[in-house]
Structure formats: structure tokens, C-alpha cells
Amino acid sequence: xxxHLLLVTTLLFSTIxxxxxxxxYWDKERSTTKEIKVSARDRIIIKTEDLPIxxxxxxxxxxxxxxxxxxxxxxVSVLKSIPDPTGISQGSAGAVFVLSKISGDDKCTYAVFSKxxxxxxxxxxxxxxxxxxxxxxxxxxxxxxxxxxxxxxFSSNTTALWFGFESKNxxxxxxxxxxxxxxxxxxxxxxxxxxxxxxxIDQCKTSNLAQKMSNSDxxxxxxxxxxxxxxxxxxxxxxxxxxxxxxxxxxGDICLNETNxxxxxxxxxxxxxxxxxxxxxxxxxxxKLSVIINNGKATVMDYNxxxxxxxxxxxYGKALKYLQDGEKLDNTELLIQLNLAHAYLLNDNYKExxxxxxxxxxxxxxxxxxxxxxxxxxxxxxxxxGIQNEDFERVLKLYKE
Numbered sequence: 001x002x003x004h005l006l007l008v009t010t011l012l013f014s015t016i017x018x019x020x021x022x023x024x025y026w027d028k029e030r031s032t033t034k035e036i037k038v039s040a041r042d043r044i045i046i047k048t049e050d051l052p053i054x055x056x057x058x059x060x061x062x063x064x065x066x067x068x069x070x071x072x073x074x075x076v077s078v079l080k081s082i083p084d085p086t087g088i089s090q091g092s093a094g095a096v097f098v099l100s101k102i103s104g105d106d107k108c109t110y111a112v113f114s115k116x117x118x119x120x121x122x123x124x125x126x127x128x129x130x131x132x133x134x135x136x137x138x139x140x141x142x143x144x145x146x147x148x149x150x151x152x153x154f155s156s157n158t159t160a161l162w163f164g165f166e167s168k169n170x171x172x173x174x175x176x177x178x179x180x181x182x183x184x185x186x187x188x189x190x191x192x193x194x195x196x197x198x199x200x201i202d203q204c205k206t207s208n209l210a211q212k213m214s215n216s217d218x219x220x221x222x223x224x225x226x227x228x229x230x231x232x233x234x235x236x237x238x239x240x241x242x243x244x245x246x247x248x249x250x251x252g253d254i255c256l257n258e259t260n261x262x263x264x265x266x267x268x269x270x271x272x273x274x275x276x277x278x279x280x281x282x283x284x285x286x287x288k289l290s291v292i293i294n295n296g297k298a299t300v301m302d303y304n305x306x307x308x309x310x311x312x313x314x315x316y317g318k319a320l321k322y323l324q325d326g327e328k329l330d331n332t333e334l335l336i337q338l339n340l341a342h343a344y345l346l347n348d349n350y351k352e353x354x355x356x357x358x359x360x361x362x363x364x365x366x367x368x369x370x371x372x373x374x375x376x377x378x379x380x381x382x383x384x385x386g387i388q389n390e391d392f393e394r395v396l397k398l399y400k401e
Contacts, residue, residue: 024084024185027052028076032180038108038167040174043126045119045164048180054189055182056156057085059098060112060163061143063177066104073101075143075179085183088145098143106174107138111164112146114153119162126166138168156193191233200224209252212268222255223248256295266297273305282309293322300330307339312385316346334365338374342382350391354398361399372399 032048051058061075078098082088088098112133113119121127128134132153135142146154146161154161167174204210204220213219227236227247239247256265269288276285289306292298303326310319320343326336341356357375365374379392 023187024054024056024183024189026076026079026082027055027182027184030182031076032178033074033076034178036165036176036178038165038169038174038176040167040169043123043164043166045113045123045162046178047116047119048161048163050160051158051182052184052189053191054156054184054186055158056149056185056188057145057147057183058154058161058180059085059088059143059145059183060178060180061098061100061141062108062110062139062163063100063102063141063179064104064106064108064139065102065175065177066106067175069102069104069175071100071102071177075181079181085145085147100141100143100177103141104175105140107140107168108174108176109138109166109168110135110142113162113164114155114158116162119164122164128164131164132161156188190228190231192228193233196233197224197228200227204248207248207252209256209265212265218259219252219255222259223251226251226254253295263297266292266295270302277305277309282312285309286313298326300326300333300336302326303329304333304336304339307336307343311339311342311346312381312387314387316343319343320347334360334363334371335374338365338371338378342378345391345395346387346389350394353391353395357395357398375399 030049030052034046036044036046038044059075059079063071065071075098082098110133111122111128111131113122113131115130118130121129122131128136130153132146132151133144148154148156148158161180163178163180165176201220201224204223205216210216210220230247231239236244236247269292273285273288276282276288286306286309289298289302289309292302293306303322307319307323307326310316310322319339323336323340323343326333327340330336337356337360341353344350344353344356360371362371364370375395379396382388382392
């Protein structure tokens with residue numbers, strides 16, 4: 001039982017450590033290690049290496065050494081055994097762990113700044129206004145963790161830090177070892193700061209598709225997730241405008257279904273298409289109906305309406321194609337059967353058209369409009385739009401037989 005419990009505990013601990021390691025990493029390649037000699041009673045400032053994108057925390061260690069002393073181990077090597085920054089601040093043991101095992105007799109005070117001009121003022125006057133950290137009690141060694149969440153002057157936009165040192169040795173020079181190691185959040189290292197993510201959301205909300213939704217938040221967040229997963233921010237920004245548009249379109253097609261936004265948009269598109277058809281703007285109506293069909297949301301009436309629009313714009317081949325597709329959804333819908341007959345007729349296939357006209361001539365296409373009445377209405381509409389065919393009269397005579 002004890003062995004079993006130990007095994008489970010070990011596996012659980014390993015899983016937690018592994019999960020933590022997936023969130024970020026200590027960036028040893030862009031860590032700072034500098035040995036500085038400070039003259040007696042002097043002040044100096046030291047700039048760290050540029051912090052990588054996605055830095056959320058740093059750990060630094062300051063060690064003052066006597067003339068011939070050497071560090072027992074570097075800060076980078078010490079942090080290898082700590083999976084994430086929280087392990088440093090969990091009690092006094094963590095702090096002792098990252099402290100140097102040795103130090104000299106000399107001492108100094110120091111301050112940390114996020115802006116070069118503030119550090120320069122410190123060097124000239126010793127003023128520590130707006131510093132991130134102030135250590136005004138002389139120390140021979142020190143180690144701290146700075147976090148974006150807890151230190152107001154240290155933000156995700158901070159590109160480097162400046163350490164200012166003041167020697168408290170009144171006679172001899174000092175040797176100071178400064179070590180700084182950044183912790184990089186893997187997700188943020190892709191450059192997707194709050195401001196950058198907001199720019200994508202704002203761009204999405206101004207799109208025609210999003211504006212058709214009563215609430216586009218979920219849809220736009222979904223698009224942001226797709227873009228973040230595929231590109232770093234700089235990579236996305238470097239795309240050509242037409243490439244960015246395609247990325248948005250592809251993500252939008254996926255997110256329509258994932259966020260269940262499609263039904264509301266489809267309903268709006270149908271309403272817009274109906275108004276356009278009523279106003280005789282058949283080309284614009286075709287565009288609206290095509291979106292519904294391409295998204296796989298079309299009903300038999302959507303196919304009927306787009307077929308009718310293609311007939312009225314003299315695109316008879318396309319009309320026939322869409323009406324045949326609609327018939328496959330519901331071959332009992334007489335409105336689509338009538339338009340299908342018109343399509344055959346206008347495609348010079350009177351034989352097939354006659355079969356359909358003759359088959360349903362004694363039925364109603366709706367509860368109040370007969371097949372014959374609707375045929376007469378359609379032929380008048382065709383004539384109004386400049387579509388004439390000598391077989392129109394043959395069809396009307398057919399109904400009288």
C-alpha cells in the first residue's frame with residue numbers, strides 16, 4: 001500500500017512539474033551575466049541583455065566577491081532544477097537556494113529601473129524615484145524575483161532593465177557579479193500581447209459578417225484563437241493584406257459553426273435577399289444566397305430563389321444547376337418544379353419542360369395560387385426583364401388542352 005501511494009504521488013508530482021514546464025521556460029540564451037568593478041564611493045548603471053518577447057518574470061542575483069573569489073555555480077545552472085518562478089518564492093528555502101553560497105566582505109546598495117533615463121538620473125544624483133526595486137540597506141549578496149503581475153514598473157512591454165549600484169566601500173574597488181535570467185511564457189512569446197489581441201478583435205467586429213450578429217464576441221474570440229494558433233504576431237503582421245483577408249475568411253468559416261452563429265446570420269441573409277429580389281436587384285440577391293449555399297445551410301427555397309434570380313438575369317445554365325440541386329432536397333416542392341420547367345424551357349429543352357408543365361398543371365403551388373396562375377405571373381416577369389420565348393404561348397395553350 002505504501003509503495004503504491006509513493007508511486008502515485010511520484011507520478012502526480014512529475015505530471016505537475018511537466019505541466020508547469022509546458023507553460024514557459026528559463027531563457028538561458030538571453031540571460032545576463034556581468035562582472036563589474038566599481039570604484040570606491042562610486043555609482044554605476046548596468047543594462048541587462050534585451051528581454052525576449054513574452055518575458056513575464058525575471059530572477060536576478062547580485063554577489064559581491066573578494067579579489068580572487070569565484071562563483072560556485074551560475075544562476076542559470078541553479079534555475080535548471082526549478083520548473084517555474086513560483087518555486088523560488090515558496091518559503092525561505094527557495095530564496096536561500098538561489099543565493100550565492102559565497103560572498104566577499106564588501107557591500108553595496110542598488111536600485112532597478114525599467115527606463116534608461118531614470119537610471120541615468122540615479123547615477124548622477126543617487127535618486128531612486130520610480131525605481132522597480134530599492135535596496136538601500138548595504139548587502140554583500142541578494143536575490144529576488146520580479147513579476148509583471150506584481151511590480152508596476154515592470155510590464156510585458158519592458159525591453160530591458162537597468163541596475164544601478166552604489167559602492168559602500170570607502171577605500172577599495174569592488175567586484176560585483178550581476179546575473180539576470182528571464183522566464184518566458186510560451187504563449188506570450190508569440191507576441192500576442194493584450195493590445196495585439198485587441199487589435200484582431202476590433203478588426204473582426206468591423207467585418208460585415210460580425211456586424212450581422214447580435215453578439216459577435218464569441219465569434220471574434222474564436223477567430224483570434226485560430227490566428228494565434230497559426231501565426232506569431234509579427235508573422236501575421238508581415239502577411240500581405242490579401243493574405244490576411246484569407247486568414248480571416250478561413251477562420252470565420254470554421255468559427256461560424258463552432259460558435260453556433262450560423263443560424264442567425266443565415267436568417268439575416270435570407271431577409272436581405274428577399275428585399276433585394278423584391279426591388280429587382282437579382283445580382284445582389286444571388287451573392288447573399290450563395291453565402292448560405294456555400295456554408296451548407298441552404299433549404300429547398302434558397303435553391304428555388306437563387307434559381308429564379310439566375311433565370312431573371314439570363315443565366316439559364318446556372319439556374320438549371322441550382323434548381324436541380326434543390327429538387328434533390330425536396331422533389332415535392334412545386335415552386336422549384338415550376339422554376340425547373342422554366343429553366344429547361346429557356347435552355348431550349350421544350351420536351352423536358354413540357355413533361356413538368358403538364359404533370360402539375362392541375363395543382364396549386366401554394367394554398368392560394370394555382371400552378372397555372374404562377375406560370376402566367378412568371379412569364380409576365382420574364383417579359384418585364386426582357387426575356388422572351390416563343391414557347392411561352394405553347395405552354396399556356398398546353399394548360400387548355
